[in-house]
Amino acid sequence: MRSFYIAFILLFSGISISAQTNSIDDSLNIRKIYDMSLLNGKSYAWLDHLSNEIGGRLSGSHGAEQAVEYTKAELENLGLDKVWLQPVMVPKWTRGEREFAYVQTAPGETRNLNITALGGSIATPAGGTKAKVIEVQGIEQLKEYGRENIEGKIVFYNRPMRADHIQTFEAYGGCVDQRYSGAEEAAKYGAVGVIVRSMNLRMDDLPHTGAMSYGDLPNDQRIPAAAVSTNDAQYLSGMLKIQNDLDLYFKMSCEIHEDVQSYNVIGEITGSKYPNEIMIVGGHLDSWDLGDGAHDDGAGVVQSMEVLRLLKETGYEPKRSIRVVLFMNEENGLRGGNKYAEVAKLKSEDHVFALESDAGGFTPRGFGITANDTQFKKILSWKRLFKPYLIHYFERGGGGADINPLKGGDMVLAGLRPDSQRYFDYHHAANDTFDKVNKRELELGAATMTSLIYLVDKYGLDNINNETVEMPD
Template identity: 50%
Template sequence: MRNYLLPALLAVTIPVCAQHQESDSLALRQLATEVLTHSKAYSNLRDLTQQVGGRLAGSPQMVKAEKWGEKVLKEAGADTVYMQACQVPHWVRGAKEEVRIISRRRDFIPPLNVLALGNSVGSGPAGITAPVLEVSSFDDLEAKKDQVKGKIVFYNYAFKPEFIRTFESYGDAVRYRGQGASRAAKYGALAVVVRSMTHGANNLPHTGAMHYNDSFPKIPAVAIGLEDAELLSNRLKGESDMKLYLKTNCKMLPDTTGHNVIGEIRGSEFPDQIITVGGHLDSWDVNQGAHDDGTGCVQSVELLRAFKALGIKPKRTIRIVLFANEENGTRGGQKYAAEAKAKGEHHIFALESDAGGFTPRGFSFTMPAEKQAKIISWAPLFRPYDVYDFTSAGGGVDVGELYEALGTPMGELMPDSQRYFDLHHAANDTFEAVNKRELELGAFSMAGLIYLIDKYGL
């Protein structure tokens, strides 16, 4: 969620007492030393990724991950740890997908490297054999709509390389993953193949959630690796009658029960004022879910551990939430926000880490200008740690539910984004892809921001 904020924000300043700046600088230095010296984030991430692994909503690994979350929050020293139940979707990938080129040429082509998109229906046991129609965009699909019926539509829409912040490339391209199947089914397509949401220099396909429009037939959808996307496109240029054989084995089972795993430090002065910090515990099934979003979970837990280790007694209640089912339903974030609203809770801020465990650059925010101006006044305290951007607009998906329900000011840790979409939703999102130092700097940055918000309010 990356939206609004006023350009005039940069002109707004709030003076900060020099004495306060000095004491706060010392407090942040203590937090940094504690995290960079004694952090448990990296070892916790190792346990989550290698003992639990991929933890798709509804899977047995989801249950193991929830037990892991309960354990690490207790070990970090949370005053209270509890589970918040919610119904989550139960999508199953099934046996490995198969997509093959059927050609009049006699050259051998290995099966294409694909992954079914999350929530997709399967092809049926016989698979689908059909001609292929390549389209470059939804506009191109509309222009070719009379050619779609009975074909497999291939969306070959590339990440735009000119965007420096790669989340902009993702935001531009992800509509083809999310909407592509239904928009092609409207004109009679039998299945879709979608160019993966990445600019990675490899052939790994990237899965991710797609959504059906119930007005049209539900057809299978797969993502294809970039090298094979280029191969398919090039073959189509010289062989217009080429076909694909596509077989997927996924299915959607009835909803099951998952949990947000929650740990709290009770506020010493204003316990009814709540600051939420979290990441999502679920991941896709094809990887270890390290950067997405194991790093966000362990950074959030590390914040709590560091506060406890330093004897910091926050004024307000700090609530660590390991959200359920962000990837293919956002049911955990919805449940958390709905219950907060039903209970009339007072949430003053919500922070999420769900953009990878890379070097932190700053935070994005969605909140009134005067509140963000207060945060910007603290920016000099973070510059010694090379954390400098406090002006970008945005906030995480799960805390976005709290923003929508209660208007809670929200933010998201903003790491360097250049490598994130090399591995987002792909098989290479593993523990080995995470740098310990970068992970810990992100955890400290979150802890420092929450320390200041708790101390001064918003």
Template identity: 80%
Template sequence: MKRLLSLLFISSMFLTANSQEASSKEDSLQLRKIYDYALLEGKSYDWLDHLSNNIGGRLSGSLNAQKAVDYTKAELEKLGLDKVWLQPVMVPKWTRGGREYSYLETAPGETRNLNITALGGSVSTPEGGTKAQVIEVQGLEELAELGREKIAGKIVFYNRPMRPELIHTFEAYGGCVDQRYSGAEEAAKYGAVGVIVRSLSLKQDDYPHTGSMSYGDTPVSKRIPAAAISTNDADYVSGMLKISPDLKLYFKLNSEQHEDVLSYNVIGEITGSEYPDEIMVVGGHLDSWDLGDGSHDDGAGVVQSMEVLRLFKEMGYQPKRTIRVVLFMNEENGLRGGNEYAKVAHEKGENHIFALESDSGGFTPRGFSFDADEAQFAQIRSWQSLFKPYLIHYFELGGSGADIGPLKEGDMVLAGLRPDSQRYFDHHHAATDTFEHVNKRELELGAATMTSLIYLVDKYGIKQINTQSQQKF
């Protein structure tokens, strides 16, 4: 009897091993098919061409943002999805106004022009501009050390650079973004009349990089204008201040904050054949800043996400679970779209099991980061070998994406596509974020990589740690 049980156990193990091997081979062939379709018959680059060159920068609340909504909705409808719709959301509307102007007064009657751009959400300067002495600081903490006596009536110049020795450039960005976001709010507390912030870029050039900023609860009457300055000019101003600490800087902004306006998230889905109530989201944000055309941030993520559903339709793949593409509005200066989508999903009691976001540019994909439980991550990491033929090796626990973050609850897993990031901040929020800087092949590889992960999650589901799951693993 013992011998029989041993034989049955060995036989069961053999059958299981064979089944796993067959499944792995099937998955490998399916991923190969996905990459072939994306690289040979891809649509993402053409979509991005239109979004970037026919529409352009898509600042939240702008006419171009609405054109992007109309265009992407029409393109999703052409795919023959089960459902395409617009989700209303009220978004902030801020306009830059006329071109900004700035100079450093190097001697009486002698000036040098500086390359600046208003930060998103900044108030304008007085009609005649703002001119004052400049005081350089390396961060928010230094304000308190200097105190009101040394700051009042001056322009605060935040000059802490991104750390070039950090390999993960998003870590370098995170290390100094606070001076852009909260710099004006904090400087106003000490009586400053304006703020100039070093552009968040690792590249030395003459292009200023905009980005969101906040005044917190500062009364409107006490808000001060804030602008970014190019890295080259930041170094120039810093060098001149070392020689002559009393130099004055002039800058003129023409920006204006308006009432909120109606906009939309664009949504399309393929309904699952077996578990239609289990929803997987793939998405990027449709809005962009206005200096360039938003090709990397985040036109690339938008078209890659659309491509995921198109590839499944082209391949004739019917997912078990519902796959939903969401093109979020207003990530850049409010996150209204992401918050609204999560709010509506919660109100409807929708069961989201997985969400994948692409918002790190259209460069060569390296892998993914996951917001997941250790057991869930172990399951996902078991798929890593399937991606190695495509040089995708980065599977790590970490962040996901700003727009899908509000969805997180319970056992849901969030993921972010992680392309090579070394060039991303050369273009991020700058006039150089344009279509010509996106490589077609890199963009298509990213779309194929996202589609492959969605395929695997659809096939195997996600381990549910705290609740009973209806799928098998």
């Protein structure tokens, strides 16, 4: 009689018995996923090895090669249905000797600056580059000064990341163009070098590297480009207000080499019901060379590996094929993401969902999601399942650089969104190291990713139907 009464109440409250049963089962399964990650996780140990035994993993380097071998072996140890390497040609760039710079404040008086070469830059001449400095707040300001004021000088880009953006990636996006295209544009006005304020919200002495491009500039017109720490950018800007004819010297010995072969690392659990429908979860295996790439993107790599391990350990049998893809060369070329999409298209593979983690190993807050209205509504119907884990951010717009080439049709892209307030303290800098990653935060992120993969696989995203989980108020 009591069960009949409960069914009667559920029926007239608009919540079906099957949906109520599903919500309870899903809550228990997600709890199991979080417990397994927090009590018996492997992500932190994997990251320890990547960071402390291998270290920096710049594309084309020995570290990148070691990382491919290590992660492939670990995926094989998980007993997945398939593990393979996908060849991809990647750029190779080496930093050479440590960079050196100073500003001359008076005859015989200098102050050293903390700089680092931008990835892809050419070297300075063997004796270094010395010239007057001109400060600008962005590429658009070059036109205001014109060739007559820029030719023969070093352009100092000093537009900071805006601290009033709560979403720090918006602050990054608002000034990263000066790092990526600053040398290309300044060279057109006759500049002999470029110094760029580091993409960092914090004031410190650490220069942050990152990719740059010369576009279609001929080799003989290319100029060296470096990042300078935020403290030194502030100092240089202050000195230029007092003395606008300062000389700056910098020396770099970086080198661009021929492309080399590397690999994406891929592992798969083959679906039991819809094996031709493919879901992927991934991060990028390469990193910059200044630190050990623990946050960017060692964290995303090991969290993605952990997704497949947690599904197997909890006994869940996916309906769809679920792949972990560890992409090579996100940092300075996106060759891995483009190659994966290219091969998928050639094979006419049906990719239905992709989730990327490339925003650090901090406390997870939720997901950014690129989907149509119906698909997004379905994902929102699962939001309350995440509430006990303080996951609240489910917003339109998301994915990641490596999975974006798969975009098209009804494909759904998602990106894990951790708390981003500290991310740019470490991004592309020498302090992006293992000790900056909190074990519990990393494991919570892995469990959060696994839970979304589980729900998408169980219910699909093609339509709103009776399988959609409805949670009572």
